[in-house]
Amino acid sequence: MAEKSKMVEKESLIAENVNVFYGDNHVIKNVSIVMPENSITAFIGPSGCGKSTFLRLYNRMNDYIEGFRKDGSIIFNGKEIYSKDIQLEELRKKIGMVFQKPNPFPKTVYENIVYGLRIQGVKDKALLDEVVESTLKKVFLWGEVKDQLKKSALALSGGQQQRLCIARTLAVEPSILLMDEPTSALDPISTAKLEELVFELKKTLTVVIVTHNMQQAARISDKTAFFYMGELKEFSPTKQMFTNPKEEITQNYITGRFG
Amino acid sequence: MSKYNRNYIVDKTFQWFAIFCTAFGVLSLLLFLGNICFDGIGRINWQFMTSLPSRLPEKAGIISAFVGTLWILVLTAIIAVPVGVGAGIYLEEYAGKSRLFDFFEINITNLAGVPSIIYGLLGLEVFARLMNMGGSILAGACTLSLLILPVIIVATRESLKAVPKSLREASFALGATKWQTIRMQLLPAASGGIVTGIILSLARAIGETAPLIVVGALAYVPFVPTSPTDEFTVMPIQIFNWISRPQKGFAIDAAAAIIILLLITFVMNGIALYYRNKWQKKVKW
Amino acid sequence: MRKREKIIKVLLLACGVVSVLTTFGIIWILLSEASVFFKTVSIKEFLTSDQWTPLFADKHFGILPLLAGTVLTSGIAILVALPFGLTIAIYLNEYAPKQLRKVVKPMLEILAAVPTVVYGYFALTFVTPLMQTVLPSLSGFNALSPGIVMGIMIIPLISSLSEDALYAVPKSLREASYGMGATRFQTAFRVLVPAALSGITVSVLLAISRAMGETMIVAIAAGQQPRLTFDPTVPIETITTYIVQVSMGDVERGTIEYQTIFAAGLALFGLTFLLNNISFWIKKKFTRKYE
Numbered sequence: 001m002a003e004k005s006k007m008v009e010k011e012s013l014i015a016e017n018v019n020v021f022y023g024d025n026h027v028i029k030n031v032s033i034v035m036p037e038n039s040i041t042a043f044i045g046p047s048g049c050g051k052s053t054f055l056r057l058y059n060r061m062n063d064y065i066e067g068f069r070k071d072g073s074i075i076f077n078g079k080e081i082y083s084k085d086i087q088l089e090e091l092r093k094k095i096g097m098v099f100q101k102p103n104p105f106p107k108t109v110y111e112n113i114v115y116g117l118r119i120q121g122v123k124d125k126a127l128l129d130e131v132v133e134s135t136l137k138k139v140f141l142w143g144e145v146k147d148q149l150k151k152s153a154l155a156l157s158g159g160q161q162q163r164l165c166i167a168r169t170l171a172v173e174p175s176i177l178l179m180d181e182p183t184s185a186l187d188p189i190s191t192a193k194l195e196e197l198v199f200e201l202k203k204t205l206t207v208v209i210v211t212h213n214m215q216q217a218a219r220i221s222d223k224t225a226f227f228y229m230g231e232l233k234e235f236s237p238t239k240q241m242f243t244n245p246k247e248e249i250t251q252n253y254i255t256g257r258f259g
Numbered sequence: 260m261s262k263y264n265r266n267y268i269v270d271k272t273f274q275w276f277a278i279f280c281t282a283f284g285v286l287s288l289l290l291f292l293g294n295i296c297f298d299g300i301g302r303i304n305w306q307f308m309t310s311l312p313s314r315l316p317e318k319a320g321i322i323s324a325f326v327g328t329l330w331i332l333v334l335t336a337i338i339a340v341p342v343g344v345g346a347g348i349y350l351e352e353y354a355g356k357s358r359l360f361d362f363f364e365i366n367i368t369n370l371a372g373v374p375s376i377i378y379g380l381l382g383l384e385v386f387a388r389l390m391n392m393g394g395s396i397l398a399g400a401c402t403l404s405l406l407i408l409p410v411i412i413v414a415t416r417e418s419l420k421a422v423p424k425s426l427r428e429a430s431f432a433l434g435a436t437k438w439q440t441i442r443m444q445l446l447p448a449a450s451g452g453i454v455t456g457i458i459l460s461l462a463r464a465i466g467e468t469a470p471l472i473v474v475g476a477l478a479y480v481p482f483v484p485t486s487p488t489d490e491f492t493v494m495p496i497q498i499f500n501w502i503s504r505p506q507k508g509f510a511i512d513a514a515a516a517i518i519i520l521l522l523i524t525f526v527m528n529g530i531a532l533y534y535r536n537k538w539q540k541k542v543k544w
Numbered sequence: 545m546r547k548r549e550k551i552i553k554v555l556l557l558a559c560g561v562v563s564v565l566t567t568f569g570i571i572w573i574l575l576s577e578a579s580v581f582f583k584t585v586s587i588k589e590f591l592t593s594d595q596w597t598p599l600f601a602d603k604h605f606g607i608l609p610l611l612a613g614t615v616l617t618s619g620i621a622i623l624v625a626l627p628f629g630l631t632i633a634i635y636l637n638e639y640a641p642k643q644l645r646k647v648v649k650p651m652l653e654i655l656a657a658v659p660t661v662v663y664g665y666f667a668l669t670f671v672t673p674l675m676q677t678v679l680p681s682l683s684g685f686n687a688l689s690p691g692i693v694m695g696i697m698i699i700p701l702i703s704s705l706s707e708d709a710l711y712a713v714p715k716s717l718r719e720a721s722y723g724m725g726a727t728r729f730q731t732a733f734r735v736l737v738p739a740a741l742s743g744i745t746v747s748v749l750l751a752i753s754r755a756m757g758e759t760m761i762v763a764i765a766a767g768q769q770p771r772l773t774f775d776p777t778v779p780i781e782t783i784t785t786y787i788v789q790v791s792m793g794d795v796e797r798g799t800i801e802y803q804t805i806f807a808a809g810l811a812l813f814g815l816t817f818l819l820n821n822i823s824f825w826i827k828k829k830f831t832r833k834y835e
Contacts, residue, residue, distance in 0.1 A: 266729075267727065269727070269729050270728055270729040270730075273729045274635075274639050274729075277631045277632065277634065277635035277639060280627070280628045281631075281635055281636075281640075281648055284628060284632060284651075284655060284703075285652070288654060288655050288658075291666050291670070294669075294670050295662070295665070295666070298669070342559045343559070344559075345556045345558075345559030345560070346556070346559040346560040346562065346563055348556050349553075349557050349560040350560060353556060353557070362564075363560060363563070365824070366563060366564055366567050368824060369567065370563060370567060372753055372817075372820035373570065373757075373813065373816065374756070374759070374812060374816055375757065375759070376757065376759045376784050376787055376788070376812070377570060377574075377757070377809055377812065379791070380570075380573060380574065380787070380809045381566070381569050381570050381573055384573040384577065388797060405562075408562065408563055408566065412563065437549060438549055463657075465659075466657075466660070466661070468660065468661045468759070468760045469759035469763070469787075472791050473787060473788070473791040473805075475791070495659055495760070498665065499764065502665055502669075502764055503764070517662050517665060521658065524658070524659060525654070525657075528654070528657050
């Protein structure tokens with residue numbers, strides 16, 4: 001484990017001059033950004049600004065969208081992730097993702113957590129049990145669900161489901177965690193719990209979180225990237241961005257003049 | 260890493276297997292059309308098209324079966340279309356959400372699953388015997404009408420369902436009655452889907468063999484039927500009859516007749532698809 | 545005006561009633577003719593005798609041989625159609641490029657539009673001789689080749705219903721699985737198929753029901769020899785073939801032969817009715833609405 005976390009520190013995620021097109025729509029315009037490690041980066045910006053699209057570039061979830069095209073490079077660990085010889089499945093194990101709405105599989109809580117290990121062929125029951133317990137503890141869910149591991153994950157509350165989805169992603173030990181508006185479908189209490197959890201997670205991994213909620217960005221992130229009309233307008237330490245933004249348009253957005 | 264490779268290999272292997280399966284479906288269709296064309300295309304000529312059936316394969320023709328099929332097609336359409344569309348309209352626009360409606364709905368899904376030969380038994384007892392139609396074209400057409408009724412009803416309902424509520428409301432707001440709204444707004448708007456459903460169901464009807472045999476259509480009809488009360492045969496029955504004969508010449512006749520039957524079926528399906536596409540393009544709600 | 549609206553409503557209702565009358569008509573004629581039949585033949589004999597020889601001098605009225613023929617041919621058909629149909633559904637859903645899908649789907653639908661008598665010709669004149677080159681002991685009439693051809697015929701039924709069911713699985717589950725590094729194969733078999741299981745089951749039940757009611761393919765290529773066997777290489781007879789066989793001859797109303805086709809029809813109707821209703825029930829009960 002100790003070795004692993006050292007390795008994690010070396011893993012880097014760099015985007016350079018990235019452009020994305022959906023058919024004729026130019027949705028990401030020449031964006032370059034380097035993710036700081038072991039920290040939380042928030043992507044903010046008005047709806048349709050490209051923040052989610054950009055996030056999904058990192059684990060290539062946009063590949064399934066009709067007419068998707070990209071140029072520029074995204075380098076993870078020194079390798080271009082869109083190159084032909086990259087192993088897509090391997091990439092996604094290292095760069096995990098949590099989606100807007102909780103999306104547990106219609107299986108038991110237990111099976112949800114071990115899904116990632118099972119698809120890698122892990123059969124050792126003791127190991128699986130251990131991973132279930134440790135990851136559920138990481139997301140502060142163990143106490144709540146330890147008696148219903150064999151029950152359907154769909155029976156959990158929305159907040160619990162979302163934390164389960166995070167646990168499921170953590171079970172394969174990613175080094176980067178992408179979160180696409182993970183609290184948009186949750187109530188305030190669940191949101192608070194989740195934020196606390198994200199804060200905890202940055203000790204071991206790099207978190208990139210898309211949010212439409214500026215308070216949330218201000219509360220939890222170390223750095224914030226502001227997207228507008230497909231361009232990266234500003235990328236600064238969060239404190240600076242919310243107190244003294246460099247760009248006027250950022251100022252306008254965070255003070256609520258539009259969006 | 261090795262696990263990954265195994266997963267990757269499984270995935271790729273399955274992909275090739277799946278391509279094989281898909282190709283198998285499509286290829287067996289082609290193989291099968293090719294095989295029939297090979298057997299029968301040489302037999303199709305004017306003599307074959309215009310001759311009555313015969314004991315000699317080289318003198319036999321499909322005129323009586325062809326005319327029988329046309330009769331069945333037209334009569335079935337005349338009977339099934341108004342009843343089917345009417346029932347569809349009633350269920351979609353009038354019935355409301357009631358017990359009766361649920362019953363109708365279950366009933367129609369059930370009817371759609373009844374084997375066609377059972378319809379034959381119904382036709383035999385009700386139309387041929389009770390109503391004294393015998394093995395006439397009319398009895399056959401009535402039987403096939405009942406058979407395709409569920410298809411037309413479902414197509415009508417689906418198409419009406421797709422008409423936006425705003426159109427209904429606009430018409431009612433202008434003071435139109437329910438029937439006026441249906442006749443002048445909903446039916447024209449839904450016509451594409453309804454017509455497609457009707458053509459597809461009729462294409463199915465002319466391919467049906469078993470129910471007509473049971474009702475009493477004849478295998479050997481040495482005359483061209485001229486009225487709905489005449490006895491008759493249809494192309495699928497003629498084909499069945501020829502296939503059952505031992506002489507090789509009749510197998511060729513069967514293949515030739517199959518080519519013509521398939522042509523009619525495919526043309527009808529083609530028209531239906533063309534109509535559906537055109538309608539879908541034109542109407543964008 | 546009012547009156548006219550009323551009349552139209554009644555007319556339309558009458559159209560709807562035709563469909564209800566059809567159902568009642570079917571049940572009524574099957575039961576009434578079969579009840580006459582069961583006055584001569586005991587239900588016990590019908591259900592347990594292992595011979596079906598109503599057209600011979602030594603008459604036996606056991607439905608089992610016909611039932612065995614029906615089950616055997618339908619079973620073979622499902623063994624062909626299920627793996628192919630489900631694989632095609634998964635392929636079209638998860639693997640195939642959109643353009644290919646647009647071409648393949650209508651082509652498969654053509655398979656379902658071909659009149660069954662044509663399939664019968666194919667089974668008898670093409671598949672059987674082809675199989676005989678591998679399996680010389682195969683008789684000219686057998687359960688195997690009509691079973692296989694029937695399987696090909698119902699591939700589109702299974703593939704299109706299963707594809708609908710797979711398609712209805714929410715995109716979020718698919719993304720969750722891919723997002724964790726699952727391959728398309730793993731996503732399909734570990735997430736999509738289990739989530740769509742009820743829909744797939746429905747498609748299979750409907751396909752079995754369809755195969756059992758299928759007439760012309762078996763009438764042409766399976767033979768007309770009722771026998772209680774599950775050997776796919778020998779001539780057999782299905783319920784549907786028997787009905788056709790009797791109908792091709794000239795059978796007087798009121799004779800026992802005439803009644804047998806209704807008794808056989810009742811058995812067939814009962815089976816398919818059961819299968820259809822189980823599938824509706826599954827559809828209603830297990831169609832989970834995601835999101």
